[in-house]
Amino acid sequence: MNKSMLKTLSSWTLVLTMVVIILGAYTRLTDAGLGCPDWPGCYGFLKVPMSSERIALAEQAFPERPLEPFKAWNEMVHRYFAGTLGLMIAAIFFFSWFGKEQGPRLLPTLLAGLVIFQAALxxxxxxxxxxxxxxxxxxxxxxTLLCLLGLYWLQLRPELVEGIETRLASLKPLAVITTIVVALQIALGGWTAANYAALACIELPICEAGWSSRLAISEAFDLHLGHDDYEFGVMSADARQTIHVFHRLGAVITLLVVGLFSALLWRRAETSTMKKLAVALALILLLQFSLGVLNVVLHLPLINAVAHNFVGANLLLCMVLILYQLRHRAKQQEIH
Structure with a gap:
């Protein structure tokens, strides 16, 4: 495989990763995470059982979880796409190490390891x-898969990170802090969703009256190990409300930190590429914040909630790509 084909493969793999992220969010938000109670098949079959015979066998094998075709298909479609993504990343790994025109090897190796761990998760x-x-x-x-693939896509196109911008060197520490803030806020969002706390507060700006007296921090961030089933959550209402409040406060902090960074990046950038990245970061940030507010106002509509998940992934991707460019330029400055 030549470099041009590897570039094409990396582009399609990046797009497929975005599709898998959207499907994963849709699966979770339609309560289809256990649509198939076994793995990697569905009720013992490679696809959702549809005939009366197979349905009878499925329900006999899993009497505690009757088959719901809609949820089962949501789950299996997500698995089919995720499996295809795994094969494409395996191809990137193989051709990066053994192809005629070998490209970067570190990121394909990390991607291969991560996709295996992701399958285990x-x-x-x-x-x-x-x-x-x-x-x-x-x-x-x-x-993380999306961000690593974004970096790999950029590594195959070094012409996109050429040039030196001396005024941007001082922004690198703030870029690192901003990336960490975004990642922590996404983790908080994931914790909120995983504990079914997205609708624990339905009033703005923080929560219902008296929320501060009902905080249950120790329960909210406890792992709650030992339960047989976590579907629809096991935490108390106060603990879920606490998680939601922390996620909202984190959203405000993220808005301020990322907003400050994007403004400084735009002011100091000397090339149109970095200025465009600064504008893109600001627009993605505003869109993500707006989607978060709409989740509360409209009581978590499905399309909006899926979009909130997807835009959050792109916010992190944008920060990682900016950080990579700043790091690359800092190295160039050292050389020169």
Whole structure:
């Protein structure tokens, strides 16, 4: 495989990762995470059982969880796409190491390792009955895959990161802090979703009156191990409200930190590429914040909630790509 074909493969793999993230959010938000109670098949079959014979066998094997075709198909479609993504990442790994025109090797190796671990998290999500820490880790793993693929896509196109901007060197520490803030806020969002706390507060700006007196921090951030089933959550209403409040406060902090960074990046950027990235970051940030507000006002409409998940992934991707460019330019400055 030549470099041009590897570039094409990386582009399609990046797009497929976005599709898998959307499907994962849709699966979770339609309560289909246990639509198939086994893994990797569905009720012992490679596809959702549809004939009366197979349905009878499925319900006999899993009497505690009767087949719901809509949820089962949601889950299996997500698995089919995720499996295809795994094969494409395996191809990137193989051709990066053994192809005629070998490209970067570190990121393909990390991607191969991560996609295997991500598959294991997908299995544990089912076998551990939606244990929140596993569900959150699975979400973060998907977002990390997207970011690593974005970096790999950029590495194959070095012309996009050429040039030196001396005024941007001082922004690198703030870029690192901003990326960490975004990642922590996404993790909080994943924890909120995994514990079914998205509708624990339905009033603005923080929560219902008296929320501060009902905070249950120790319960809200406890792993709650030992339950047989975590579907629809095991925490008290106060604990879920606490998680939601922390996620909202985190959203305000993220808005301020990322907003400040994007403004400074736009002011100091000397090339149109970096200015465009600064504008893109600001627009994605505003869109994500608006979607979060609409989730509360409209009581978590499905399309809006899926979009909130997807835009959050792109916010992190945008920060990682900016950080990579700043790091690349800092190295160039050292050389020169």
């Amino acid at each position: 997908g299995m544990w999500t089912v076998t551990m009955s939606l244990l929140p820490i596993v569900v959150m880790a699975h979400l973060m793993g998907g977002f």
